[in-house]
Amino acid sequence: MTHLFESNLDPKDAVLSEICNAGDPWMAEVKKGQTFRILDLEGNQAVDTLFYSATDSEERYSAVDTISRQGKLYLTTGSVLYSNEGNPMLTIIADTCGRHDTLGGACASESNTVRYALDKRSMHSCRDSFMHALNHCGCATHRNMSKRDITANINFFMNVPVTSDGRLSFADGISGAGKYVEMRAEMDVVVLISNCPQLNNPCNAYNPTPVQLLVWNA
Amino acid sequence: MNQFNTNNLLWEEIIPGGNHWSGLIRRGTALRISDMEGGANLSALFYNPENKLERYNMPDTLKAQHTAFLTTGNVCYSDMGRVMCSIINDKVGWHDTICGITDAGMIEAKYGKATFQTHRNAMHRNGKDGLLVELAKYGLSKRDLVANVNFFSKVIPDEAGSLSFVEANSKAGDFVDVRFDMNVLLVLSTAPHPLDSITNYQPAAVKLSAWHIGLAEADDVCRLSCIQNGRGFINTERYYL
Numbered sequence: 001m002t003h004l005f006e007s008n009l010d011p012k013d014a015v016l017s018e019i020c021n022a023g024d025p026w027m028a029e030v031k032k033g034q035t036f037r038i039l040d041l042e043g044n045q046a047v048d049t050l051f052y053s054a055t056d057s058e059e060r061y062s063a064v065d066t067i068s069r070q071g072k073l074y075l076t077t078g079s080v081l082y083s084n085e086g087n088p089m090l091t092i093i094a095d096t097c098g099r100h101d102t103l104g105g106a107c108a109s110e111s112n113t114v115r116y117a118l119d120k121r122s123m124h125s126c127r128d129s130f131m132h133a134l135n136h137c138g139c140a141t142h143r144n145m146s147k148r149d150i151t152a153n154i155n156f157f158m159n160v161p162v163t164s165d166g167r168l169s170f171a172d173g174i175s176g177a178g179k180y181v182e183m184r185a186e187m188d189v190v191v192l193i194s195n196c197p198q199l200n201n202p203c204n205a206y207n208p209t210p211v212q213l214l215v216w217n218a
Numbered sequence: 219m220n221q222f223n224t225n226n227l228l229w230e231e232i233i234p235g236g237n238h239w240s241g242l243i244r245r246g247t248a249l250r251i252s253d254m255e256g257g258a259n260l261s262a263l264f265y266n267p268e269n270k271l272e273r274y275n276m277p278d279t280l281k282a283q284h285t286a287f288l289t290t291g292n293v294c295y296s297d298m299g300r301v302m303c304s305i306i307n308d309k310v311g312w313h314d315t316i317c318g319i320t321d322a323g324m325i326e327a328k329y330g331k332a333t334f335q336t337h338r339n340a341m342h343r344n345g346k347d348g349l350l351v352e353l354a355k356y357g358l359s360k361r362d363l364v365a366n367v368n369f370f371s372k373v374i375p376d377e378a379g380s381l382s383f384v385e386a387n388s389k390a391g392d393f394v395d396v397r398f399d400m401n402v403l404l405v406l407s408t409a410p411h412p413l414d415s416i417t418n419y420q421p422a423a424v425k426l427s428a429w430h431i432g433l434a435e436a437d438d439v440c441r442l443s444c445i446q447n448g449r450g451f452i453n454t455e456r457y458y459l
Contacts, residue, residue: 058359058360058361062318062365063276063316063365064276064316064317064318064319064365064366065318067316067317067318067381068316068317068318068381068412068413069412071380071381071413072378072379072380072381073316073375073379073380073381074378074379084360084363086321086323086324099379103276103277103280103281103286103316104277104280104281105275105276105277105278105280105281106277108278108297108299109299110297110298110299110300110453111275111278111281111282111295111297111299112299113299113449113453114278114282114295114299114446114449114450114453115281115282115446117449118449118452118453146271147271147297148271148361148362149361150297151364151365152275152276152277152364152365153277160281162286162375162379164374164375164376164377166285166286166287166312166374167284167285167286168280168281168284168285168286169284170281
């Protein structure tokens with residue numbers, strides 16, 4: 001049973017409101033106490049997301065810490081996003097989708113050759129977007145970040161159920177146009193997003209679309 | 219393929235419970251990894267020694283094979299789309315990939331404090347610090363510490379995704395045979411699994427037995443277990459041409 005929690009925050013009061021187009025990266029800092037919302041504008045868009053401590057990018061989101069410290073596979077309202085140091089980075093405080101994945105990782109040229117066909121290497125991928133952002137975004141270039149810092153991410157709005165016999169499936173999305181997930185920053189964080197360009201599986205309903213990013217002050 | 223045989227061993231080594239280990243395992247070598255006492259947990263990470271930025275990737279491993287755990291027929295993928303190693307024979311049936319490792323705080327909270335000053339080499343050790351010690355020997359550090367494999371451990375989810383640790387998943391004498399398809403810098407810890415429900419600190423020892431196995435053949439169980447693995451082996455083979 002999935003419980004959905006709506007937010008009372010009004011987009012008119014947001015201190016940041018930006019669109020990240022289909023297949024593009026996005027990167028920004030969110031301060032401790034601020035609320036960060038990802039809005040799925042057209043539905044079933046996978047938003048591959050990583051978080052780093054703004055003061056030390058070696059402290060970063062850890063999928064395995066998040067899973068084992070809470071004994072839960074999926075992310076939704078109440079889930080704490082833990083760092084590799086075991087510190088809470090953000091807490092999900094509203095979620096109108098109900099379930100988000102942190103096992104499926106990000107697509108890359110090389111993994112696309114394995115998953116789909118050897119000649120899919122040239123298709124645009126999340127790792128290309130991550131690398132591009134780390135090379136160009138103002139909040140990355142002074143932090144000396146690289147592929148070393150790319151680890152298992154969150155796929156907001158993506159549905160990757162694991163059965164009790166351990167099978168992992170990429171199910172049709174449970175998100176829809178206008179659904180959102182909202183989290184409170186527990187420390188100053190850098191957000192790194194690839195708005196997934198994958199065309200080969202249902203994570204984006206085969207049609208990557210834009211998402212909106214909003215930030216409110218405490 | 220050269221089967222495991224006690225007459226063709228290259229070397230054997232026992233890693234005591236709670237300890238850590240690393241070494242270069244060459245392409246075409248296999249390790250029989252044995253649980254000496256039952257209930258072992260062996261946290262493992264894999265790196266390409268030629269380019270240590272290439273490393274085991276948990277999500278790529280899981281999604282290529284549509285599985286959340288590892289057993290016979292499964293391979294471990296690098297983040298460059300290559301098969302690093304393969305599980306060619308497994309008496310255990312389930313090896314965890316999703317729960318990570320313990321750190322010092324988790325071990326003390328669960329098992330109490332046992333330092334070198336009071337317990338000498340029976341001190342409580344944790345997975346994270348053990349792996350970091352080994353990584354540091356190769357110039358690697360926290361940034362290189364990623365989601366690992368936990369050989370011998372089993373954790374199952376219910377429909378809502380709540381996880382349960384399965385006790386006694388591995389018995390004394392159980393083993394898993396892992397073939398290395400790339401040259402691999404192998405980094406290991408025998409510290410307890412983070413969700414281990416046993417409340418005494420009693421991590422089991424693990425034995426490594428190495429032999430020369432050769433490369434994956436055309437009818438290899440891991441190459442044929444899914445079409446994705448066939449492509450992964452091609453990527454690995456091209457790398458060594």
